[in-house]
Amino acid sequence: MSKKPQHGVHLFPVDITPWKKGNTGIDYVTTFDSGVAGPHLMINALTHGNELCGAHALKFLFENAVRPVRGKLTLSFANVGAYESFDAEDPYASRFLDEDSNRLWNETTLDGERQSRELARARALRPAVDPIDHMLDIHSTELPQAPMLLAGIRAKGRALAEGIGAPRHVVMDAGHAAGKRIRDYAQFDDPTRDNASVLVECGYHFYAEAADIAIQTSLRFLRHFDAVAPAFLEAHLDPAPVEDQLVIEVEGPITIETDHFRFARTFEGFEVVPQKGTLIGHDGDREVRTLFDDCVMVMPSREPLKGKTAVRLGRIV
Ligand SMILES: [Zn+2]
Known part of the structure; x- marks a missing residue:
């Protein structure tokens, strides 16, 4: 049954095909290497195909020639198949094709026999995720909500959320019984390793401001790791002060x-x-x-x- 959202559609997909080929051998995954020691960061968009703000954020970073000045930066568009199925008349339908991509990141599920289009994509992405030190996974919400960072249950997730510094609300939660999110995958949830990840919910899927929040959160993530040149941040980061965060x-x-x-x-x-x-x-x-x-x-x-x-x-x- 198609379902036109009550709050309208004010944000639309952008053409991401220029970044299909990438440079990693995995479609829609690009890694920039500074050649200088430093962490390998990932900004991941489109874990859910109708959460369009992440595609806007990566397009912004690509078009503004983001490059790491230390370490590596991987930009990935995850569930491109679902994104390509987007229809503004039925925009909730493109969240996924067969199943929720963000419940598949248990090692046993990825290693298992089960097949779906999302599992095929997750298995293709996995070699790109395995070497990542720290990740920002960009999402949005089905209904209008204040934006928030979901930091998992570990102190390192909270520390990363506080390092990013906005949005204001930081929610520490255990994820879903139905299966692990990519933010809870392997190294990110391992208490013996420093690797951290956060998921940002940029507010309602189809408000134009979700794209701005996704861009600003990405820039703050990069700033936290001193990953890009100060001039890049000066050119693009919103200088307005942000409110103190509330960790919940x-x-x-x-x-x-x-x-x-x-x-x-x-x-x-x-x-x-x-x-x-x-x-x-x-x-x-x-x-x-x-x-x-x-x-x-x-x-x-x-x-x-x-x-x-x-x-x-x-x-x-
Ligand atoms: Zn989502």
């Missing part, structure tokens, strides 16, 4: 158990509910209340459906 640790998600879930009031996301035990909704006849003081409402669902997550309850750390 996600506790148990509220899973909807009935067909009659409703919030007690409208939550846009990141509201802080001061008092433990405050009524936030009803699931059928059951009252849903906050579990601790200063409870942050993380990613409240606009369409609370049975079996889905209504909201995640976050603690400010």
Whole structure:
């Protein structure tokens, strides 16, 4: 069933075919090598095919001739097949072709026998991801939400999010039971290694500003590692000061158990509910209340459906 988004489509795909050939032997993956010692960074776009802002960010970096001044920089467009299927009349359909690319990054899944178009692409990308020291994975959200960095559960993810410095909200979460995200892959989730990654959610998929947030977050990521020349940042980085970040640790998600879930009031996301035990909704006849003081409402669902997550309850750390 096609579904035209309620908030309209204000951001559109860009032509990424100039970067198909790349220089790594993997389509749509390009590595620039400074020839100087330093970390190998990756900026990854289009893990979800309809999250267009990442394609805009990479196009911006390519067209402005981004080059690392130390280490290496890999720019990759992940689920190009899904992106190419984008239709503004049915824009949610191009999130993936066969299955969610961002649930496949368990080694056992990648090594296994199962086949899908997304698995084929993930397996093709894997040799490009394996040598990466630090990664920024660019996403956007299905409905209007404040942008945020998802930093995983480890201190190194949080440190990277704080090094990037914006967007304001940093959410530490464990990912999905259904399978690992690329940001949780191998080295990035290994507590014995320094490799860090963050996922940025640049707000609503189809707002034009998502592209600006993706570009600015990419520039901040590069700045954090002193990976590009100061003149490059001066030319492109928004000089406006940013607000202090708020780091939020996600506790148990509220899973909807009935067909009659409703919030007690409208939550846009990141509201802080001061008092433990405050009524936030009803699931059928059951009252849903906050579990601790200063409870942050993380990613409240606009369409609370049975079996889905209504909201995640976050603690400010
Ligand atoms: Zn996504």
